[in-house]
Amino acid sequence: MIGVLRWLVLGLSLSFAVMHLARLYPVTPQWVTAVLILGVYGGATLLVLLRALRHPVRAVAWRWMAAGLFCYTAGTTYSWIHTWNGAILPFPSPSDILWLSFYPLAYIGSLEFLRERDTPRRTLLDGAIAGLGGATVFSAFVVDLLIDPAGTGGLANYVALAYPLGDSLLVGTLLARAALGSWTGAPSALIMAGFSTFIAADTGYIYQVSHGSYDPGSIVNLLYVLGLAMIGQAAWQHPTPVRPALDDHHRLGASVIFAWATLVILLLGNRVRLSALTVGLAGLSLIMVVLRTMVSIRELEAVSRARHLEARRDALTGLANRRAVMEHLDGLLDRPDPPPIALLLMDLNRFKFVNDTYGHQVGDRLLEAASERLQQTTRAEDVLARLGGDEFVVVLAGPQVAEPAAAGLATRIRERLSGLFHIEGLDIEIDVSIGIALRSGDDDANLLLQHADIAMYEAKRAGGGHMIFHRRLLDVPPSIDTPTPAVPPSPSPASSSPA
Template sequence: MLRLSRTPSPASPPGPRSAVPAWAFLAFGGLAAVLYAVVPVALTPPLFLAVAVASIVATAIGARRHQVAGVRRPWWAMVAAETLFLGGAVLRAVIPGVDATPPGPAALIPDVLVVPGYLCWAYAVIDMLRRRRPTKADPAAADALLIGLGATLVVWVFLLGPRIAAAPESTASQVAAAFFPVVDVVLMVFAAQLMFADAARVPALWLLGASATVMFVGDLMYAVHEDGVDSGSPLVRLFDIFSLLAYAMMAAAALHPTMRTLTERQSVALRYFGIVRTAGIATVLVTPTVLAMVAPPSTGWNGAVRLALSFLLTVTVVIRLVRANNSQTRAERAARHRATHDALTDLPNRELLTETISRLSEADEGQEITLLFIDLDRFKMVNDSWGHAVGDELLCAVAARLRTAVRGEDLVCRVGGDEFVVLIASTTDSSQVASLTERLLDDFAEPFDLSVGSVVITPSIGVASSDGATEALELIRDADTAMYKAKSSGRNGYAFFDQILHEQVRTRVEIEQALRGALDRGELSVHYQPIVDLANDELTGFEALMRWDHPQLGRVSPLEFIPIAEDTGLIVEYGAWLLEEAANQLVRWRAARADDLPPLHISVNISVRQLRDSALVGVVRRALRRTGLPASTLWLEITESGVMEDPETALATLRALRALGVRLAIDDFGTGYASLNYLRSIPARIVKIDRSFVAGVGEGSHNEAIVKAVVAMAHALGQRVVAEGVETVVQRDWLRAYGCDLVQGWLYGAPRSADAQVAWMDRTATALQLDHLS
């Protein structure tokens, strides 16, 4: 046996990792910072060196351990920044005169490495932001800029402003020291964007943000120390402690498994403002006022700079508010569009159609509201033949054609799978609506050019109008009802909703409500119609037919309640009941029947809904097992149109039924998709000719040629033929002469209850015995 083993791709993301090393290193860094504050001065350089080197190594290990090749570049830049910072610290420790008081030109030598270190750190954060940021409309940039401007204002007031004012007395080292907090501010802006972005906030992100903040505070302290030029100042050691913490946090961020998300594109994760973010922005906004009170500007130009920074803060806030409002408006419009439009065709959906009808009705401007409810005929066959992708392609093409066919002010909607509605609000009269509807039928006659070639599909259109206040759902329902009338009239046409249809709808609703629970109330019964062998006029079986007697409605015609049971799905339950009742009755008849008489069969109709139900085979199997009826005596009647609703599923079900041993019959043959190909593909051994073709045979009707052809075709395929609706002796004799096998109809008996058929069978048996004796 061959086995395919899958090895991980070199570019695949690493699997789950433990976060323990990250937190352990952070604890190590914190402990080192505490020791740095208390150990003798002679021990501080080796302690600093150990922590810095360990951090650089840990960052490199984290990059290789948690990040895939090809996207480690920001982390290598971070390693380079740490290395350059360490190099600057080493130069500060070994070069004579760097720490001289007051500082001289030698103090600038470490900056040769420190400045590139800042550039590498900035590059790392910018690259992470570029890779990770979920959307360009993310408000994180504005919020980060607010933080940066606030920090810049603080740096200006306490460092840059005083340093520039004292320019003649300031050394180059002091100017450079004042420069680093400004750089830190820029870095903080980029780091804050990472923190504030509408994406997942993970521990590695928090650690990196904390590192940037600590660097800013440390550089601020160092700049203050340079102002004091006191080498023994405690600020020097505090600056080193903050540097150690920054190292440890960067390394911990790299060691944490979530670090890989800092270089992955994030999906938008909108959230409410947190306390920290809200407090930070609020602090920035009050900073100008607080600074003006605590440290008022000493010169005019100093005040001008502070005013400019305050102005930029205000402008940024305004931009932030405007963008947030616009973003919310766009989001609401997009959500509204998604809720009221079809995702496939981008047409308005049922919700927007309902709202528009209600709005026009409430306006009451004397306009007539007309709906054209359009359903595509046999659209399911397109999906079954070419797949749903082609079906979707056709729906989009239909949508485009409908848009082109109607006026700009008319509303074209898609309200269901293959259902469209055109809303017309005007003073248009019925003749103009009919003209538009006929034009739509003509437009659909033109083939649709699809990827599989030219496809022609026809519509059935229902028209309903209202010239006053109306309920939207009622008007849509009326148009839908008219569409079904057009479909039942032969498809590829249209029908207007009128009072007659309204009464039919009301009646249908009453019947549907009454039909629910009819089985539980014992209102359903089974009637049986004889099926006779034409060769000898002997009874061979019965067709079981469902009947319904309602206390108020009386005897309801099967032509009325069977389609409703089909539409509502009740036919699945009621059909299973009919099957078992008929099977039980045939078992009783067979037990009471004389041995010298032909064995009987029972024929039961299977509806389209039942045929689509995957449980049908199990229902038949259980009915046979519970009743003990031989499978060969059960005939199941199916229609050609029922099979063609879903050919693959239907044929698979029919083959499974045939495997049980039951016999399959094609009912109402000739009224659907009758052809030799269908007769060959459906595993049926009986063909039932519809009564509409039997009418007039023996009297020179044109139906005679059709019946002859069906009989000859069925016999050629080894199938038996049953003629339905035989009512006269002339019909019977003609059918017998041309080889029809079996017949049923009122000539031999109407559908009756089981008890009535027992009496009929007794009389028939007695008559046959008398015929034999005579």
């Protein structure tokens, strides 16, 4: 059925074209012309409606298109019935209401094609700028200079302006679609060609009517028939992408061109009279430019924040990194009255054995699992970070920070990390050595970290556990950390806590 209907619409439109091109219109019986025109309009409407009913993909967009074509076909049918015996169709008439209904319905359908894509706001605004800017150019050079429909008065004046407004919005829709790069092969090509032909016909019709030179046998009616026939055929074309969407650079370039064109037209308004339609479209275009600028600024701020956070996050565990810890410590110490600060520096015992024996993938999973347990042990206000390798650090700050609080947290961390880790079918047991440094006097961030490092190595030399830094540790000669046996599971070394 669909194939027959498509061939019928194609045959009727070609027959009408032959009749026009052969200049047979004046001698063709009126009923033949009516059958050809209404046959193409009705067939195109039915093709689009069947497409919307039988296929769920983009069905909403096609329904709006079908509604627009139905209104246009109904308006044409009314005009044929009213003028069949030679009567003159008044202006405006019910046909104008139906014809004008085509524009918003087709416009909504075109937007539905764009809305069904997952399109960023900046891309939609680029399309809006291109669309409204193109509509402004069309209105200025076609409506204001060629048509100038303001010669009529009252309601007729507004109706006359509604046609070029609808055409301008359709032009804008086509340009927005081109700027967004939303191509789906033959359907898009035929829709674009059909709308373009329809707009050309409408422009010619309004121009002829405004100058009193309209001729039913002119090329205008042929363009209407061909335009609507192409839209009907588009509904049953296979949607294959013919090119990718434009990248941000080219899409932004298109919107910039139309934005500048809008500004030029407004500047020319000081020398040439512009219609309210042109000025209104130009104003909307500039509003879109302002919104696009605001979106760009917000996106740049978001990118800047993301990069700032990325530079201060450990890629593997998602924890803060050394840079973030040092900045946090500097921020605390730069206060007029710095709070008490404790720093817990941790090193995972036997991690190197696991990493070398089972591979880096298991080692990475172990670090991720350890970081999760550390997050469950620390408070939200504490700063937990991975300094690199198997070293982690916790920064405590606040009035409650003292040796008992820091030692208690170290004990809880050791208990939490002492449980078996089940990773990729392996049962892995590790221990942790923790060095604790509490700020005293004028210690800066580097000195605080150095003291925690000294205490941590003393804890490792003692066999694990935690150690609180005291000045006497500065006199202890440095020791070389000796690896201890690791997996398979072995008893954790006893902790030492001289605090």
